[in-house]
Structures are given as C-alpha cells and as structure tokens.
Amino acid sequence: MYSINPENASNFVAGVDLAFFIILGVSIFFLVAITAAMIIFIRKYNREKHPEAIQNEGSTKLEIIWTVIPLLIVLVMFYFGWMGWKPMKTPPEDAMRVKAIARMWNFKFEYENGKLTDSLYVPLNQPVILDLVALDVLHSLYIPAFRVKEDMVPGNIKQMWFIPGQVGSYDLFCTEYCGLEHSYMYTGVHVMHEDEFDEWLKDTTAVAPVVAEDASPADRGFQVLVKNGCNACHSSDGSKLVGPSYLGNWGNMRKVTAGGEKTEVLFDKEYIRKSIYDPNAEIADGFNKGLMLSYEGLVSEEEIELIIEYIRSLNE
Numbered sequence: 001m002y003s004i005n006p007e008n009a010s011n012f013v014a015g016v017d018l019a020f021f022i023i024l025g026v027s028i029f030f031l032v033a034i035t036a037a038m039i040i041f042i043r044k045y046n047r048e049k050h051p052e053a054i055q056n057e058g059s060t061k062l063e064i065i066w067t068v069i070p071l072l073i074v075l076v077m078f079y080f081g082w083m084g085w086k087p088m089k090t091p092p093e094d095a096m097r098v099k100a101i102a103r104m105w106n107f108k109f110e111y112e113n114g115k116l117t118d119s120l121y122v123p124l125n126q127p128v129i130l131d132l133v134a135l136d137v138l139h140s141l142y143i144p145a146f147r148v149k150e151d152m153v154p155g156n157i158k159q160m161w162f163i164p165g166q167v168g169s170y171d172l173f174c175t176e177y178c179g180l181e182h183s184y185m186y187t188g189v190h191v192m193h194e195d196e197f198d199e200w201l202k203d204t205t206a207v208a209p210v211v212a213e214d215a216s217p218a219d220r221g222f223q224v225l226v227k228n229g230c231n232a233c234h235s236s237d238g239s240k241l242v243g244p245s246y247l248g249n250w251g252n253m254r255k256v257t258a259g260g261e262k263t264e265v266l267f268d269k270e271y272i273r274k275s276i277y278d279p280n281a282e283i284a285d286g287f288n289k290g291l292m293l294s295y296e297g298l299v300s301e302e303e304i305e306l307i308i309e310y311i312r313s314l315n316e
Ligand SMILES: [Cu+2]
Pocket: 102, 138, 139, 140, 174, 175, 176, 177, 178, 182, 185
C-alpha cells in the first residue's frame, strides 16, 4: 500500500533530499560562476586596460533577462520544496497514533494502550502519527534521519507523521532552545519489525525501571525521581538547580509564598505531596513560580510515599 525505498529511513527522505541537493547545486553553480566572472572582469576591465570608465544608461533586455532567469530558478526550488513538504501535511487515516509529550526537560511517548516510554518505538513500514504535546514552554521534535521536524506549542496540539523504512535506532531530540537543560532533551527512535513491535507493545512491564523487588523504599523512591525526570531540576547534594535540593529540608520549617503571602510550613509528607500535585500553591522561597508543573496522574500516591522515603533517607 505504501511504497518505500528500503534504503531510506523514512518516506520523506527522498523528497527532502532532492529539494536540498537541487538548492545546493544551484548555490554551488552560482558561487563558481560569480567568482569566475569577478576574476575575469578584474583582469579584463582593470585600470591599465581601461583608463576611462564607460557609463551605461540601462538596458531593458538585460533587466528582463536578470529578472526572468532568477524567477524561473526560484520557482524550480519552490516546486521541489513544496513537493517534499506537502505529503508531510497529509497523514494517512489508518496510521498508528503515539502521543509525544515534552516538558522541561524530557520527552515521554504514550501509546494507544497506555504504555509510556522515554524513547520512541515504532513498527517498520507502518505510518505513525505523533500528537505533539508541550506541557510548559516551546519545544521542537526533530528526527534528522527521517527528515521531520515540528514545533511543539503549549495549548496547540500539532501532528507529525512518517513511515519508518529501515530497522534501526536514530536520534530524536528537542531543537528549540527551551531552558537550562535543553541539551538533555536527547533520546532516540527505535524502528522494529512489525511482529517484534507488537510483542513489545503488549508487554507493559518491559520498560518499568529495573529495581530489585527487595530494594529499600528509599532506593525505589530514587528510581521514581529518575523515571519522571525530576532530577533535571532537583539535586540530592544540596546544590541549587532550577528547584530546591531534596537535601536538608525534611522536618524543618520551609519559608514559602502561598496565595501571595509569605509564611512558613513544615516540610513534611503533606508538603511534599502538595509540592508534587499542586506545585504552585506554595512556592519555596528563592525559587520561581510556574516552572514545576503538576505531576497529578503521572506520579501515583504510592510513588509519592517512596519519594518521601527517599527525601527522608537523605537526613540520615
Ligand atoms: Cu525542549
């Protein structure tokens, strides 16, 4: 149904590369031609040979030539660019859908059965539509090997689609500067054979973090923090990142701003729970509002218990 060149990583490679090489070819041609004309003119019309300058009062013929020829060239460029770009905007109806969720500073991919992963997995030769969700600021999802790139705009879910054409792993990263740890928004897309992919998709345990069953609650709590990308903004050694460190606050009084007023609250279970589900209700002193988003629905009550065990263990 969908034809694909097996040499290509996606169905868009041929179209984008054709436009790219045509534009590159035109540019190289003019670079050489203009440089050569300059050198020839310097030799031919220099002062020794032409002591008197000649004034040309215009030439309609020349004006038409240098308007029409460039116009034709840019129209050729436009045509190939358009032909490479247009199919990107018309995804097929029967494509598989994956939700790509970006937040400072990681990607999450959610499949139709609820499976959640850090990197993208897709089946070979099957069209895939990504619904692009940005939770906080502008991000942009870029898969260079597939020749696809699209901005991710908060409050405006855009789509991107492609048909992977070759089994393998390719780079996938954020290409819109989105803050301090933008460069960490770097992961991959893994193209698998269809039967392999179906097996993988069914198995919802395969990507659960590898933590030993008998690990202590604190260790499991740390894994929850890793899994959710919390450590991009919070350290465990007392250093100040985007948010406060986990270290040294447990059981103390915390200066916060709540409802516009400065107060103090006890740094306890309830405060941690509230900080995760409703981060902007009480803003820790010295930090900014609006950077941390609620993890309600992403981090469960049980996982919060484990996080609390971890934060508490830092005091020991
Ligand atoms: Cu980003």
